[in-house]
Amino acid sequence: MRHVLALLLALQCLTAALAQERRSGFDDMARETQAMQREDAANPAMLWVDEGAAIWSRPAGAQGLSCANCHGAAEASMAGIAARYPAWDEGRFTAIDLAGRIAQCREQRQHAPALARESEGLLALAAFIGLQSRAMPLAPPADGRLQATRAWGEALYRQRRGQLDLSCAQCHDDNAGRRLAGSTIPQAHPTAYPLYRLEWQGLGSLQRRLRGCMSGVRAEPFAYGAAEMIAIEAWLAQRAAGMAVETPGVRP
Amino acid sequence: MARVLINIPRQIRAGETFAIRTLIQHGMESGYRPDGAGGVLARDIITSFTASFEGEEVFGLELSPAVAANPFITFSMRVQGSGTLRLRWRGDGGFDQSEVRQIIVT
Numbered sequence: 001m002r003h004v005l006a007l008l009l010a011l012q013c014l015t016a017a018l019a020q021e022r023r024s025g026f027d028d029m030a031r032e033t034q035a036m037q038r039e040d041a042a043n044p045a046m047l048w049v050d051e052g053a054a055i056w057s058r059p060a061g062a063q064g065l066s067c068a069n070c071h072g073a074a075e076a077s078m079a080g081i082a083a084r085y086p087a088w089d090e091g092r093f094t095a096i097d098l099a100g101r102i103a104q105c106r107e108q109r110q111h112a113p114a115l116a117r118e119s120e121g122l123l124a125l126a127a128f129i130g131l132q133s134r135a136m137p138l139a140p141p142a143d144g145r146l147q148a149t150r151a152w153g154e155a156l157y158r159q160r161r162g163q164l165d166l167s168c169a170q171c172h173d174d175n176a177g178r179r180l181a182g183s184t185i186p187q188a189h190p191t192a193y194p195l196y197r198l199e200w201q202g203l204g205s206l207q208r209r210l211r212g213c214m215s216g217v218r219a220e221p222f223a224y225g226a227a228e229m230i231a232i233e234a235w236l237a238q239r240a241a242g243m244a245v246e247t248p249g250v251r252p
Numbered sequence: 253m254a255r256v257l258i259n260i261p262r263q264i265r266a267g268e269t270f271a272i273r274t275l276i277q278h279g280m281e282s283g284y285r286p287d288g289a290g291g292v293l294a295r296d297i298i299t300s301f302t303a304s305f306e307g308e309e310v311f312g313l314e315l316s317p318a319v320a321a322n323p324f325i326t327f328s329m330r331v332q333g334s335g336t337l338r339l340r341w342r343g344d345g346g347f348d349q350s351e352v353r354q355i356i357v358t
Contacts, residue, residue: 041257041259041273041275042273042275042324044277044321044322044324046257046275047255047257047275047276047277047322050255050257051255198320201279201280201320201321201322202321202322
């Protein structure tokens with residue numbers, strides 16, 4: 001027990017030390033792009049949030065249940081929820097991300113047609129739910145069962161892949177802050193997803209971003225919702241623990 | 253119907269300039285991008301935006317294929333009294349959307 005406590009304390013000190021150097025991608029953006037995110041009236045992601053709010057209270061499925069029928073007002077029931085994901089799924093004994101949880105709830109509780117990964121509806125709901133955690137610290141659950149997933153995620157993060165033979169860590173740990181062609185390499189903290197990326201001209205999830213990076217190093221990207229994806233998400237969330245949620249963000 | 257966000261200041265005084273900010277969900281397909289089958293995706297953009305206050309046009313804008321998706325349009329105006337502001341976006345494929353908001357002078 002004493003060892004565990006000492007380890008926890010050491011981890012906490014380490015996280016605190018890291019917290020001072022960690023930068024959100026927001027800090028390295030152009031002023032104009034920052035202004036878009038800072039102001040809801042100028043943030044195109046708010047269009048999806050609006051859609052998400054509509055879906056939240058729209059009945060779906062055989063019993064005509066909406067999200068609001070069970071969860072009530074999202075402002076109260078969903079505050080801080082997005083900041084905890086990926087979390088442990090008791091039913092399937094595996095880690096699950098927020099998009100997966102929304103799709104699961106929709107299928108198994110609302111008995112409504114599933115929302116596909118990266119579909120507009122799922123992104124809209126994720127953005128709406130994410131907004132309820134804005135400015136709260138990312139708080140990955142202390143659940144010990146997630147440790148294996150996080151360790152796997154970290155291994156994947158450090159594993160070289162693709163024809164360019166690069167790992168995530170080689171750019172985002174070793175060379176963060178330096179430039180890759182015209183853009184600053186961010187530290188890869190997933191604080192603002194789902195976010196509006198100017199390059200996409202639309203809203204996208206963290207997994208879309210990860211897939212973009214993987215094809216960038218000419219590796220075969222993991223499929224949406226793959227266990228590997230959720231493991232990487234879990235590791236990144238742990239790595240960014242304590243940083244403020246910015247959802248829905250804007251990135252160049 | 254495309255989703256629209258319109259921001260109007262809460263406090264408006266007669267004769268004082270204020271900003272209206274609008275954001276509309278639209279793909280703004282430029283007409284120059286290839287589709288998967290060797291063809292070109294047809295142009296589908298918003299071509300014009302107008303704002304009228306009490307029936308009189310106060311701001312107009314023509315949009316081109318170079319404008320990014322989800323156009324953010326902001327303009328300033330000045331009113332002497334309260335009235336109705338009508339915003340209208342028109343575009344390819346018969347796209348026509350109007351939003352009406354009340355401007356209330358305090």
